[in-house]
Structure formats: structure tokens, C-alpha cells
Amino acid sequence: MQEKQKAPIGVFDSGYGGLTVLKEIVKSLPDYDYIYLGDNARAPYGPRSFETVYHYTLECVQWFFRQGCELVILACNTASAKALRTIQQNDLPKIGPGKRVLGVIRPTTEVIGNYSKTGHVGVLGTAGTVLSESYPIEIARFFPGLKVYQEACPMWVPLVENDEYDKPGADYFIQQHLQQLLAKSASIDTLLLACTHYPLLIDKIRKYSAPGTTILSQGEIVAASLAEYLQRHPELAEKCGRNAAVRYYTTDSASDFNRHGRIFMGREIAASQVDLTAGNGIKAVL
Incomplete structure (x- = not known):
């Protein structure tokens, strides 16, 4: 009997931002196989309704399952906030x-x-992540005494995706939102970048933050958590392939994805375009 092929770990985002999480996961767990999917054709997810984000995210999760994935990471704050719990409880x-x-x-x-x-x-x-109240609710479970202040930054993702993240024009929007956040509490000493695009803005965020402020991006935290999860679930880890292979897919132009992906990953990548509804869903590189 032919041995069943080991499964890649799926990493999903509505666009490019999840690549900052994938980069840290691959750095932490380089032996595993990974598939990344960016739903760029329907991005951004942030302004969309809970129902729409749930529908889109579930469709992408089902695509990962058709590729053989046993484990999928939603490396997208909006999808995690608006769709994860329903998928876990009702669909899985x-x-x-x-x-x-x-x-x-x-x-x-x-x-x-x-x-x-x-x-x-x-x-x-x-805006979607902030309106969901997911972070205050979840933080209260683990640190009930912690004071949590939120700020929606609707211009930050477009700045990154239009290659303006390191340009002078970005300073205005970053300074504006940090001032608005700090006006809610001058005692804030830790900032969470609750969007996977935001690590590309970290130098400017640090520039307009108070000295000594701790700035947390999610890639390293999620990578460490995944490593611990696989240790706790060896039966799942055993199903995952370990050929150190990474494949990239997008629902939009592969050439555009490659151009942006190089910025997020720090190296050249080669993606294929996918059709989420047809066959195995994989088209040629465009």
C-alpha cells in the first residue's frame, strides 16, 4: 500500500500581511512544509461584514483542506476575529x-x-479587528486587570500595499493614530501591532512612540505558539510533511503577489494563481 503523503501546514491571509507571520514560522520551524494563500482578489477583509469575512475565510479553509492540509493558521487578524470561532465550532x-x-x-x-x-x-x-472587540475580550480572559485601549488605523494597510510604508507621507497617518491612541491613556507602555502588515511600519511607529515603549508584532509570538502546539499534539505533527518546502498562492495576479511578497519575505518568491472553486484550484503562474 502506498504511504499517504505528508501534509503541508496552511498559512492564510486576506493578502500579503500574513507573510510576516509565515516568515517567522519558517524561521522557527524550518523543516516543515508550508502552503501560503493570499486572498488578494477580495482584500482587504477589514471593512467587510462579519458574514462576508466568515464566508470568504471558510472558502479558503476548504481550499487548504483540498490541498491536503491537516492544520491551517489564519495569519489574519480580521479573519481570526470574525470567522475563526464559527469555523472551529460549527464547520470543522x-x-x-x-x-x-x-x-x-x-x-x-x-x-x-x-x-x-x-x-x-x-x-x-x-477597523474590523477593533470593532470585533476580540482583543479586549480575549485579553480579559488571561489578564483581567489589564487596561486595553484600541485604535483603528484604516490607512496603514494601503500605505504598505502601495509601497508607501517607508515614505514621508506615511508619517502623518502613523503619528495621527498614535497620538489618538495615547490620548486615551498616557500610561500605555506596550503597543500590539494587531495587523500583520504593520511590522513593515515598525520603524515609523517606534519614531512616534514614547521612549521605552514595547512594540509587539505577532510573527514571533505565533511562531513560538505553533512550536509549542505541535509539541503538545505529536499526533498532528506526525501528519505534517518535513521537506522544508514552501509554496505560495494568490487569488489575484501572481506577478503582483511576487513583487509585494518580496518586500514582506525579504527575498524573491514565486506564486501561482488559484481558483478557489475549480478542481484542485491551482492555475499557472501569471
Whole structure:
């Protein structure tokens, strides 16, 4: 009997931002195989309704399952906030018993309180993530005494995706939102970048933050959490392929994805375009 092929770990985002998480996961767990999917044709997810984000995210999770994935990481704060719980509770028992879908919110909220000395933390995210109240709710589970202040930064993702993240024009929007956040509490000493695009803005965020402020991006936190999860679930880890292979897919132009992906990954990548509804869903590189 032919041995069943080992499964890649799926990493999903509505666009490019999840590549900052994938980069840290691959650095932490380089032996595993990975598939990345960016739903760029329907990005951004942030302004969309809960129902729409859930529908889109579920469709992408099902695509990962068709590629053989046993474990999928939603490396997207909006998808984690608006869709993860419903998928875990309602859909997985029907479409993937034994499979796992994890997000980026819980690993972050489990540790954020360890970084703050004042007990005041700021969360910078998309409008969708902030409106979901996912971070205050989840942080309260682990650090009930922590004061959480949120700020929606709707211009930050477009700045990154239009290659303006390191240009002078970005300073205005970054300074504006940091001032608005700090006006809610001058005691904020820890900032969480609750969007996977925001690490590309970290130099400017640091520039307009108070000296000594701790700035947390999610890639390293999620990578460490995934390593621990696989140690706790050896039966799942055993199903994952270990050929150190990484494949990239997008629902939009592969050439555009490659151009942006190089910025996020720090090296050249080669993606293929996918059709989420047809066959195995993989088209040629465009």
C-alpha cells in the first residue's frame, strides 16, 4: 500500500500581511512544509461584514483542506476575529474532523500582559479587528486587570500595499493614530501591532512612540505558539510533511503577489494563481 503523503501546514491571509507571520514560522520551524494563500482578489477583509469575512475565510479553509492540509493558521487578524470561532465550532466537525484551524489572536493575548509594567496596553488594528472587540475580550480572559485601549488605523494597510510604508507621507497617518491612541491613556507602555502588515511600519511607529515603549508584532509570538502546539499534539505533527518546502498562492495576479511578497519575505518568491472553486484550484503562474 502506498504511504499517504505528508501534509503541508496552511498559512492564510486576506493578502500579503500574513507573510510576516509565515516568515517567522519558517524561521522557527524550518523543516516543515508550508502552503501560503493570499486572498488578494477580495482584500482587504477589514471593512467587510462579519458574514462576508466568515464566508470568504471558510472558502479558503476548504481550499487548504483540498490541498491536503491537516492544520491551517489564519495569519489574519480580521479573519481570526470574525470567522475563526464559527469555523472551529460549527464547520470543522462537518468538513474536517481531526483537522485544526488556529488564529493569531489567542497566542498574542496569552502573553501580552507579561510585557506591560503599567498595566496599560494599546492595540493598533484594522477597523474590523477593533470593532470585533476580540482583543479586549480575549485579553480579559488571561489578564483581567489589564487596561486595553484600541485604535483603528484604516490607512496603514494601503500605505504598505502601495509601497508607501517607508515614505514621508506615511508619517502623518502613523503619528495621527498614535497620538489618538495615547490620548486615551498616557500610561500605555506596550503597543500590539494587531495587523500583520504593520511590522513593515515598525520603524515609523517606534519614531512616534514614547521612549521605552514595547512594540509587539505577532510573527514571533505565533511562531513560538505553533512550536509549542505541535509539541503538545505529536499526533498532528506526525501528519505534517518535513521537506522544508514552501509554496505560495494568490487569488489575484501572481506577478503582483511576487513583487509585494518580496518586500514582506525579504527575498524573491514565486506564486501561482488559484481558483478557489475549480478542481484542485491551482492555475499557472501569471
